[in-house]
Amino acid sequence: MNKQKIFLEKIIIFAMVIITYLIIAAVGYIVFDIVLKGMPHISLGFLTQFPRKSGAEGGILPAIVGTFCLVTVTILIALPLGMAAAVYLTEYSRQGRFMNTIRLAIITLAGVPSIVFGLFGLGLFVIFLGFGTSILAGSLTLACMILPTIIVASEEALKAVPKSLREGSLALGATKWQTIYKNVLPYSISGMITGSILGVGRAAGETAPILLTAAAFFLPKMPKSIFDQVMALPYHLYVLATQHPDITAVRPKQYATALVLLLLVLGINSGAVILRLHYRKKCRW
Amino acid sequence: MNNPFNEDFTDKTVKVCAKNMNFYYGKTKVLFDINMQVYAKQVTGLIGPSGCGKSTFLRSINRMNDIIEGAKIEGQILIDGKDIYKSATDVVQLRKKVGMVFQKSNPFPKSIFDNVAYGPRIHGSSNKRTLSEIVEKSLIRAGLWEEVKDRLDTSAIDLSGGQQQRLCIARALAVDPEILLMDEPASALDPRSTARIEDLIGELRKDYTILIVTHNMQQAARVSDFTAFFYEGNLVEYGRTKQIFTNPAEKQTEDYITGRFG
Numbered sequence: 001m002n003k004q005k006i007f008l009e010k011i012i013i014f015a016m017v018i019i020t021y022l023i024i025a026a027v028g029y030i031v032f033d034i035v036l037k038g039m040p041h042i043s044l045g046f047l048t049q050f051p052r053k054s055g056a057e058g059g060i061l062p063a064i065v066g067t068f069c070l071v072t073v074t075i076l077i078a079l080p081l082g083m084a085a086a087v088y089l090t091e092y093s094r095q096g097r098f099m100n101t102i103r104l105a106i107i108t109l110a111g112v113p114s115i116v117f118g119l120f121g122l123g124l125f126v127i128f129l130g131f132g133t134s135i136l137a138g139s140l141t142l143a144c145m146i147l148p149t150i151i152v153a154s155e156e157a158l159k160a161v162p163k164s165l166r167e168g169s170l171a172l173g174a175t176k177w178q179t180i181y182k183n184v185l186p187y188s189i190s191g192m193i194t195g196s197i198l199g200v201g202r203a204a205g206e207t208a209p210i211l212l213t214a215a216a217f218f219l220p221k222m223p224k225s226i227f228d229q230v231m232a233l234p235y236h237l238y239v240l241a242t243q244h245p246d247i248t249a250v251r252p253k254q255y256a257t258a259l260v261l262l263l264l265v266l267g268i269n270s271g272a273v274i275l276r277l278h279y280r281k282k283c284r285w
Numbered sequence: 286m287n288n289p290f291n292e293d294f295t296d297k298t299v300k301v302c303a304k305n306m307n308f309y310y311g312k313t314k315v316l317f318d319i320n321m322q323v324y325a326k327q328v329t330g331l332i333g334p335s336g337c338g339k340s341t342f343l344r345s346i347n348r349m350n351d352i353i354e355g356a357k358i359e360g361q362i363l364i365d366g367k368d369i370y371k372s373a374t375d376v377v378q379l380r381k382k383v384g385m386v387f388q389k390s391n392p393f394p395k396s397i398f399d400n401v402a403y404g405p406r407i408h409g410s411s412n413k414r415t416l417s418e419i420v421e422k423s424l425i426r427a428g429l430w431e432e433v434k435d436r437l438d439t440s441a442i443d444l445s446g447g448q449q450q451r452l453c454i455a456r457a458l459a460v461d462p463e464i465l466l467m468d469e470p471a472s473a474l475d476p477r478s479t480a481r482i483e484d485l486i487g488e489l490r491k492d493y494t495i496l497i498v499t500h501n502m503q504q505a506a507r508v509s510d511f512t513a514f515f516y517e518g519n520l521v522e523y524g525r526t527k528q529i530f531t532n533p534a535e536k537q538t539e540d541y542i543t544g545r546f547g
Binding site: 094162169171175178183 | 347349352354377378379380381384385387389391393394403404407408453456457460
């Protein structure tokens with residue numbers, strides 16, 4: 001009886017170990033496959049040239065620039081909005097039905113499929129507000145999508161600041177805003193930013209939200225303002241892999257594009273991790 | 286309440302006065318009809334078992350209870366004869382006048398200088414010389430200057446527990462308060478640091494009206510001129526410390542200070 005139990009337990013533990021390794025293997029295989037097949041096709045020319053012959057030749061420079069523009073404008077829009085919302089929710093709002101409604105809305109927003117965000121962006125920003133298919137419309141759409149991530153990350157960062165620091169400041173006669181501005185935000189801003197970057201990394205790799213709001217498959221020139229259409233890495237990859245007249249011929253380009261996108265997202269995320277480690281050392285109380 | 290005062294206090298200025306004060310957290314009543322006069326430039330100790338309402342009473346004097354959801358006060362608290370719970374009261378000015386030191390030292394994760402200069406800065410001082418003078422004066426008053434004068438720009442978090450608490454006192458003094466509220470300021474400190482804080486209170490009482498909550502009977506007996514004993518939300522007895530500790534009028538007070546409960 002006892003032996004059976006021990007045996008069963010061993011099997012369960014073994015199964016869990018296997019599953020864990022499977023996850024690592026899956027990630028490893030994807031990365032390995034992309035690096036192996038994409039690496040040989042990445043060259044200076046690929047990174048610095050415009051695509052030619054519908055992407056069959058040349059590089060992906062405008063797509064890199066386009067994704068960079070989208071990410072930057074998205075950060076500029078979503079970060080202040082998300083941080084302001086988090087400050088209101090954690091510092092000012094009182095618990096109640098209204099608050100529960102706001103929380104429900106944030107959770108719902110996080111669960112909306114990205115193509116729905118795309119359609120929403122098309123309706124509101126592209127058509128109704130008349131921004132057209134542009135960086136601005138695309139970034140606003142992406143911003144809506146990553147707002148929940150930023151709000152939640154910022155709230156966590158604010159909650160991590162001990163109550164005693166707020167009380168200490170208030171007891172000296174500081175107003176609530178002075179307390180937040182001088183004695184809460186300085187200690188939480190790094191956490192807010194690093195948490196938010198993870199959301200930004202996701203925005204950089206999304207296709208659906210920009211499909212209808214910002215992206216073009218081919219443009220002969222670089223964007224000049226935020227009202228211009230852009231090429232973007234995920235969309236470029238999507239078209240090469242599914243819409244191109246000769247999909248097998250452009251396979252190397254697909255892999256190379258995927259690798260660049262992967263490195264970009266990986267770079268953004270590891271930036272967040274490094275920032276966090278750096279500030280964790282600095283911030284103690 | 287039995288008034289044990291046999292002497293006449295008309296020569297003493299009343300600094301803080303609670304009149305028929307009741308206090309609630311939500312529906313729970315935690316203070317019952319408190320009437321108490323705190324005298325200027327005296328140290329008043331608040332004693333009583335945990336949860337008796339002494340900290341709540343202390344925190345209602347600088348309206349720190351305002352930030353707790355559901356907190357409600359009835360009656361009056363007068364400072365220099367003015368009701369601080371009137372809607373016209375400027376809470377910022379009130380808290381500038383009524384400084385507070387907390388149970389757990391809470392230095393800000395800034396430099397020692399910036400900690401002490403925090404108060405003056407939010408009240409509008411930006412002149413570097415003025416700030417330096419205030420910081421030096423406050424640290425001297427708090428008995429910390431000699432230990433930190435060469436490292437004012439280092440983080441306050443690196444100070445020892447006792448030093449941190451004296452820094453918090455210096456920080457409170459920097460906004461030039463008239464009243465100091467101390468909520469068990471030495472309960473987390475070792476005996477030597479505690480002794481330093483007590484000596485400091487002895488010096489500060491010349492210039493400030495001090496209210497101190499303490500769980501330590503000996504401490505209350507050592508540092509305070511007046512002692513108030515709270516029990517289950519009632520002010521059971523209030524009088525000269527000497528009298529409370531040697532000849533209490535109430536049985537409950539005697540039981541508590543002799544350690545029979547609490």
